[in-house]
Amino acid sequence: MIEFTHNERKFLESLEESRIATSHNDIPHVKPVSYVFLNSFIFVATDYGTRTLQNLKKNPNVAISIDVYKSGEHKAVCIQGVTEIIEKGEEFKKIYDVFFEKFAWVRKEPWKENEAPFLKIIPKTKVSWGT
Template identity: 70%
Template sequence: MIEFNEKETEFLNSLEEARIATSHDDIPHVKPVSFVLNGNAIIIATDYETRTYKNLKINLNSSVIIDIYKSGGHKAILIQGTTEIIENGNEFKKLYDVFFEKFEWVRREPWKENEAPFLKIIPKNKISWGLDTK
């Protein structure tokens, strides 16, 4: 199991935007998303109509990059993994509460189980740079 060290965890908890990559018919698809670190997984909310969701229904492999670009001081974590789609149940409710607390847009436009799923990216590989991990 891939784990994040203390510096990586601090970095991930300090940000709220990432980019997720999926693919369909060998065509990459990348988009910006809001995320939270939950345990050792990256959690992303999506909608059923999105290309990302449709891609993951066929191929559960995904990649996520979380970064801050500053010339000469770029910081990033690249995560490659598999995705679980969470649509309802206790895990959905717990993740929803985390998103509700963190994001004002969730409080403005709430949703219920089976209206929009969460994507749980379970890291199989990670690479980080620009973070002092000593």
């Protein structure tokens, strides 16, 4: 398992938006997503039918960039890893509770098991700067 430094952890815990990259027939697909950093994993909520989820079902490899750009003070953690799809069970409930607490959009439009999955990104490599 990849170890994150104290500063990387603080940085990852302080933000909520990132960009996730998947691939379909060797064509990259990148989109902004909300995320939670928990127990050295990145969790992303998605919907059934999204290009991201369809890509990950065929190819679980993923990259995610979590960064803040300020001229001369750019900070980032970029992670490459594999994805597990979490649709139900105890892990789903724990992740959902964290999302519910953190994001107003989840409280506004809640969902249940098997209605929308979470992506669990398991880091395999990382690079960071400015953190």
